[in-house]
Amino acid sequence: MAELDQLTQAYERTHPRSAELHLRAKELFSAQGATHFSRVRTPFRPYISQAAGSRKWDVDGNEYIDYVMGHGALILGHSHPVVVEAVQRQAAIGFHFGDNHPLEVEWAGRIRNLMPAAERVEFFASGQEANQMGIRVARAFTGRKRLLKFKHNYHGWADELCAEGSAGALDSEVTVIPVDDLDTLERHLSSREYAVVLIEGGGGRISGRVPTSVGFFRALPELTRRHGTVLLLDEVVTGFREAAGGWQSVVGIQPDLTSIGKAASGGLPSGALLGRADVMAVLSPDAPRERLVVHGGTWNAVPLTCAAGIAACDLYRDGVPQRLARERADALRRQGNSVLRRGGVGARLYGRTIVHIYIGRLDRDPADDTDPPTTDIGQIMAPEAAPIHKRLDLHLLTRGIASMRGEAFTLSSAHTKEDVDVTVGALEESFQALTREGLI
Numbered sequence: 001m002a003e004l005d006q007l008t009q010a011y012e013r014t015h016p017r018s019a020e021l022h023l024r025a026k027e028l029f030s031a032q033g034a035t036h037f038s039r040v041r042t043p044f045r046p047y048i049s050q051a052a053g054s055r056k057w058d059v060d061g062n063e064y065i066d067y068v069m070g071h072g073a074l075i076l077g078h079s080h081p082v083v084v085e086a087v088q089r090q091a092a093i094g095f096h097f098g099d100n101h102p103l104e105v106e107w108a109g110r111i112r113n114l115m116p117a118a119e120r121v122e123f124f125a126s127g128q129e130a131n132q133m134g135i136r137v138a139r140a141f142t143g144r145k146r147l148l149k150f151k152h153n154y155h156g157w158a159d160e161l162c163a164e165g166s167a168g169a170l171d172s173e174v175t176v177i178p179v180d181d182l183d184t185l186e187r188h189l190s191s192r193e194y195a196v197v198l199i200e201g202g203g204g205r206i207s208g209r210v211p212t213s214v215g216f217f218r219a220l221p222e223l224t225r226r227h228g229t230v231l232l233l234d235e236v237v238t239g240f241r242e243a244a245g246g247w248q249s250v251v252g253i254q255p256d257l258t259s260i261g262k263a264a265s266g267g268l269p270s271g272a273l274l275g276r277a278d279v280m281a282v283l284s285p286d287a288p289r290e291r292l293v294v295h296g297g298t299w300n301a302v303p304l305t306c307a308a309g310i311a312a313c314d315l316y317r318d319g320v321p322q323r324l325a326r327e328r329a330d331a332l333r334r335q336g337n338s339v340l341r342r343g344g345v346g347a348r349l350y351g352r353t354i355v356h357i358y359i360g361r362l363d364r365d366p367a368d369d370t371d372p373p374t375t376d377i378g379q380i381m382a383p384e385a386a387p388i389h390k391r392l393d394l395h396l397l398t399r400g401i402a403s404m405r406g407e408a409f410t411l412s413s414a415h416t417k418e419d420v421d422v423t424v425g426a427l428e429e430s431f432q433a434l435t436r437e438g439l440i
């Protein structure tokens with residue numbers, strides 16, 4: 001317990017200006033001063049004032065190797081010079097024309113080149129907006145209402161998208177089932193009430209914390225087609241992060257609709273819905289009135305975002321940033337797991353370019369540690385583990401590592417071998433501290 005208090009005290013001592021900002025923020029923002037549920041923390045997350053490449057710095061001058069990476073958006077690292085140059089050039093000649101402009105055509109064309117399923121493209125301000133529109137388009141196209149989605153998948157916070165529901169959210173037309181259960185899925189789809197099946201590419205929760213078998217993804221296009229349901233693949237995280245063609249290119253499927261966001265615009269806010277021309281024809285003013293879907297949005301395809309998106313997509317095309325991020329992730333997993341094994345710690349790292357931290361029972365110790373050490377999703381998502389992850393997050397922060405909630409490390413092409421070595425050292429020390437504290 002003494003050590004628990006010491007850690008918090010030491011953190012507060014080295015973050016005095018963040019502490020001051022946190023006090024002011026608590027008077028402004030309802031969620032204990034945080035502007036996103038994942039940033040709510042005791043005592044507080046640091047207040048960041050600058051970032052570059054794999055690093056960021058807080059207002060007290062503390063340096064971090066960053067593994068939040070813009071909630072997964074920054075596969076190129078912070079402020080990639082090519083994207084910065086494109087944004088600066090565009091900022092000088094207009095943020096927003098409120099009109100058609102060439103950059104939106106250029107960006108959409110590049111997206112289609114990367115993802116051939118994008119016969120048509122529709123732009124938004126965020127990933128969840130793309131998902132919301134995907135659901136609406138599917139409803140208009142099929143004339144059906146129901147949405148089927150999967151447990152522990154995250155698609156945004158809007159009404160029907162919330163992972164575990166929320167006070168005030170309307171979701172009466174939603175069915176939630178576990179992943180990897182084709183029989184249950186088919187039983188629901190055969191009712192022919194479902195407009196759309198929505199699933200996260202790469203597995204649930206930020207690219208595979210909850211794994212989903214490749215076979216399941218591969219079965220979805222035929223199964224949904226047979227029952228007249230639209231398949232919407234949420235590639236908001238995996239789009240251009242997993243591979244130049246996204247998760248769909250990795251598993252070899254062509255969904256009816258795909259949502260992207262995050263990395264697609266190189267770090268500026270965006271979302272896009274991509275898909276079959278016949279399905280997305282409900283967005284055309286020529287569609288019959290009872291099928292017509294109207295789309296507004298002040299921030300759709302703003303020139304600044306398009307400029308960043310074009311620069312980023314050009315960098316994604318040859319797959320080099322994705323390969324670099326994966327190589328660093330592989331090194332982090334391998335080296336991290338080797339210290340966890342050596343220390344006899346009940347925790348393992350797994351995943352692809354986002355490396356997840358599992359703490360709990362080890363049912364197996366797979367040689368290929370892209371897989372978690374248990375197939376029990378209840379264990380992976382165990383609520384009892386949440387305070388331990390938060391505590392790990394604080395231990396890592398005091399050692400100069402900004403993880404994603406103590407649950408994951410998001411890699412980018414800017415992370416170096418040295419970053420990985422430092423991170424593994426900090427991880428080892430943090431788990432030793434958790435052991436001393438009796439938390440694991």
Ligand SMILES: Cc1ncc(COP(=O)(O)O)c(C=O)c1O
Binds near residue numbers: 154200236270
């Ligand atoms: C898989 C997935 N889909 C959709 C979203 C929502 O995207 P946005 O936060 O841009 O609305 C997220 C956000 O983390 C996500 O992880």
